[in-house]
Every structure is written in C-alpha cells, then in structure tokens.
Amino acid sequence: MNERILWQETLPGSSTWSHILKRGTALRLTAIDDAPNVGVILLNADNFSERMSLPDALKAQHLARLTAGVALYSDMGRILCSITEDTVGWHDPLGGCSDDAMVAAKYGLSxxxxSRNAWHQSGLDGFLIELAKYGLSARDLMMNINFFSKVEVSDEGAMRFVPNNAQAGDAVELRAEMNTLVILNSCQHPMDPSRDYTQKRVELTLKQVPAPGPDDLTRNSRAENARGFIMTERYFL
Structure with missing residues (x-):
C-alpha cells in the first residue's frame, strides 16, 4: 500500500488539537515558522487507562532524546506510535509543559x-482543554513530548534549553501502531528563555501508510522494540 494524504491543516501558534490516529496512519508535523514547539501526549484510543510512558520509553531504549527509530511506549509495554521520519535529530522528552503561573510570570497576563487568539495560553491548559473533550481530566495527564525543541543535560544533571533547534521546513512523523488519541498544543517550551510570547505555526498532515515490515527501522533499532512490536501485534489478534 502506497502512502496517501488524508488531511492537511495548519495549527496556529499557542493552539490545541486532538485526533484519534488510527493504526495504519501517520501524523506528520512540519514547521512553518522557525523554532516552533509542539507538546504531545498519547493514549490508547480504545482504552484511555493505557497511556504513553516516557520513563519506560527512555529506559527501554537507553536514550534521553527522541528521533527517527524511537518507539513511544505505553505503560502496558506496547507501542502507541513510532517516530519514522525526522529532519531535526533531537526532540525533548524531559522539559514538560508550562502552567498558568509560569506563563503569567514570564509573559504577563493576557x-x-x-487578546482573542493572541492570548497567553499555557501548555497545561491546552492539554486539559483537549482531554476534557474525551471525558478526561487532570488525573489523565502524563509526561509530554516537546517536538522540535532540544534540552541538553550536563554531567552534573543540569538541564539547558537550546534555542533555534528547528527551522521552517523541518518535519517529524509519527506512525500509529495502535489506535492512538493524539493530543497536542503549540505553546512555547517552558524552558524557552525568551520574554516574548511568540506563536509559531505547524502544518499537520494525516497520511495512510504501510504497516511496519520485518526490516522496519524502529522494530530493529533495539531488541526491546522487537518485543514491543510483538506485544502490540498480539493485542490486535
């Protein structure tokens, strides 16, 4: 089966979005402006009690950054999504999201x-708004990914935000290995030192894609991922 574009739209800056990404489809995020940030959380769309576990994903794959070939695990040991393409090379799984107090202190109340669409929304509010559409709440939150952003960790454990990690035209693609509720927002990274509240646009493309084969990059990147794919495929038998 060849890839086929199903839907495209532009996500404005500091906005929220959600969609149930069906198994056999992919979501491509493409930066329209330089230095965007896209916060993402994932849940099993067929059973919301199963959700993305970044600690498990990082531990199983022995890494502290996300790029092509990385599997995004659930807390049940299955793979919700795989990162199949990436032009950036480093996406942040550590920095979390902003809350109202942080946004007000850094950028002021708005x-x-x-201010209408230019209002100062926090990443946390964005996640909660989208979760509520599915009958979910703050108790369903988890650690989030920050696509297009980079946070380095020193030998002493200090975290440092790296500005301008991604440029316009950069892209990352998530392939759904399960029916996955994808919730995202385009608010600034909480560690971004800029005192200006900026709104960076991202293009969203939904695609129909082939199922992962025996030579799949993510499946073969680590022995743990091969086991994760087996667990996931057994779920759909």
Missing part, C-alpha cells in the same frame, strides 16, 4: 477576552 486573557482571551482581552
């Missing part, structure tokens, strides 16, 4: 009633 409500929707005052």
């Amino acid at each position: 409500s929707y009633q005052q």
Whole structure:
C-alpha cells in the first residue's frame, strides 16, 4: 500500500488539537515558522487507562532524546506510535509543559477576552482543554513530548534549553501502531528563555501508510522494540 494524504491543516501558534490516529496512519508535523514547539501526549484510543510512558520509553531504549527509530511506549509495554521520519535529530522528552503561573510570570497576563487568539495560553491548559473533550481530566495527564525543541543535560544533571533547534521546513512523523488519541498544543517550551510570547505555526498532515515490515527501522533499532512490536501485534489478534 502506497502512502496517501488524508488531511492537511495548519495549527496556529499557542493552539490545541486532538485526533484519534488510527493504526495504519501517520501524523506528520512540519514547521512553518522557525523554532516552533509542539507538546504531545498519547493514549490508547480504545482504552484511555493505557497511556504513553516516557520513563519506560527512555529506559527501554537507553536514550534521553527522541528521533527517527524511537518507539513511544505505553505503560502496558506496547507501542502507541513510532517516530519514522525526522529532519531535526533531537526532540525533548524531559522539559514538560508550562502552567498558568509560569506563563503569567514570564509573559504577563493576557486573557482571551482581552487578546482573542493572541492570548497567553499555557501548555497545561491546552492539554486539559483537549482531554476534557474525551471525558478526561487532570488525573489523565502524563509526561509530554516537546517536538522540535532540544534540552541538553550536563554531567552534573543540569538541564539547558537550546534555542533555534528547528527551522521552517523541518518535519517529524509519527506512525500509529495502535489506535492512538493524539493530543497536542503549540505553546512555547517552558524552558524557552525568551520574554516574548511568540506563536509559531505547524502544518499537520494525516497520511495512510504501510504497516511496519520485518526490516522496519524502529522494530530493529533495539531488541526491546522487537518485543514491543510483538506485544502490540498480539493485542490486535
């Protein structure tokens, strides 16, 4: 089966979005502006109690950054999505998301009633807004990915945000290995030192893609991933 584009749209800066990404489809994120940030959380769309576990994914694959060939595991040891393509090379799984207090302290108060679409929304609010659409709440939150952003960790354990990690035209693609609820927001990274509240656009492309074969990059990148694919495929028998 060849790849086929199913849907495209532009996600404005500091906005939220969600979709149930079906097994056999992929979501491609393409930066329209330089230095965007896209916070993402994932849940099993058929059983919301199963959700992405970044600690398990990082531990199983012995890494602290995300790029092509990395599997995004659930807390049940299955693979929700694989990163199949990436032009950036480093996406942040450690920095978390901003909350209202952080945004107000850094950028000042700005409500929707005052500023309309230019209001100062936090990443946390964005996640909660989308979770509520599926009957979920703060208890369903988890560690989030920050696509297009880079956070380095020193030998002493200090974390440092690296500005301008991605440029316009850069892209990363997630292939759904399960029916996956994808929730994302395009708010700034919480560690971004800029005092300006900026809104960076990202293009979203939904695609129909072939199933992973025996020579799949993610399946073969680590022995742990081969076992994760077996666990996932058995789930659908």
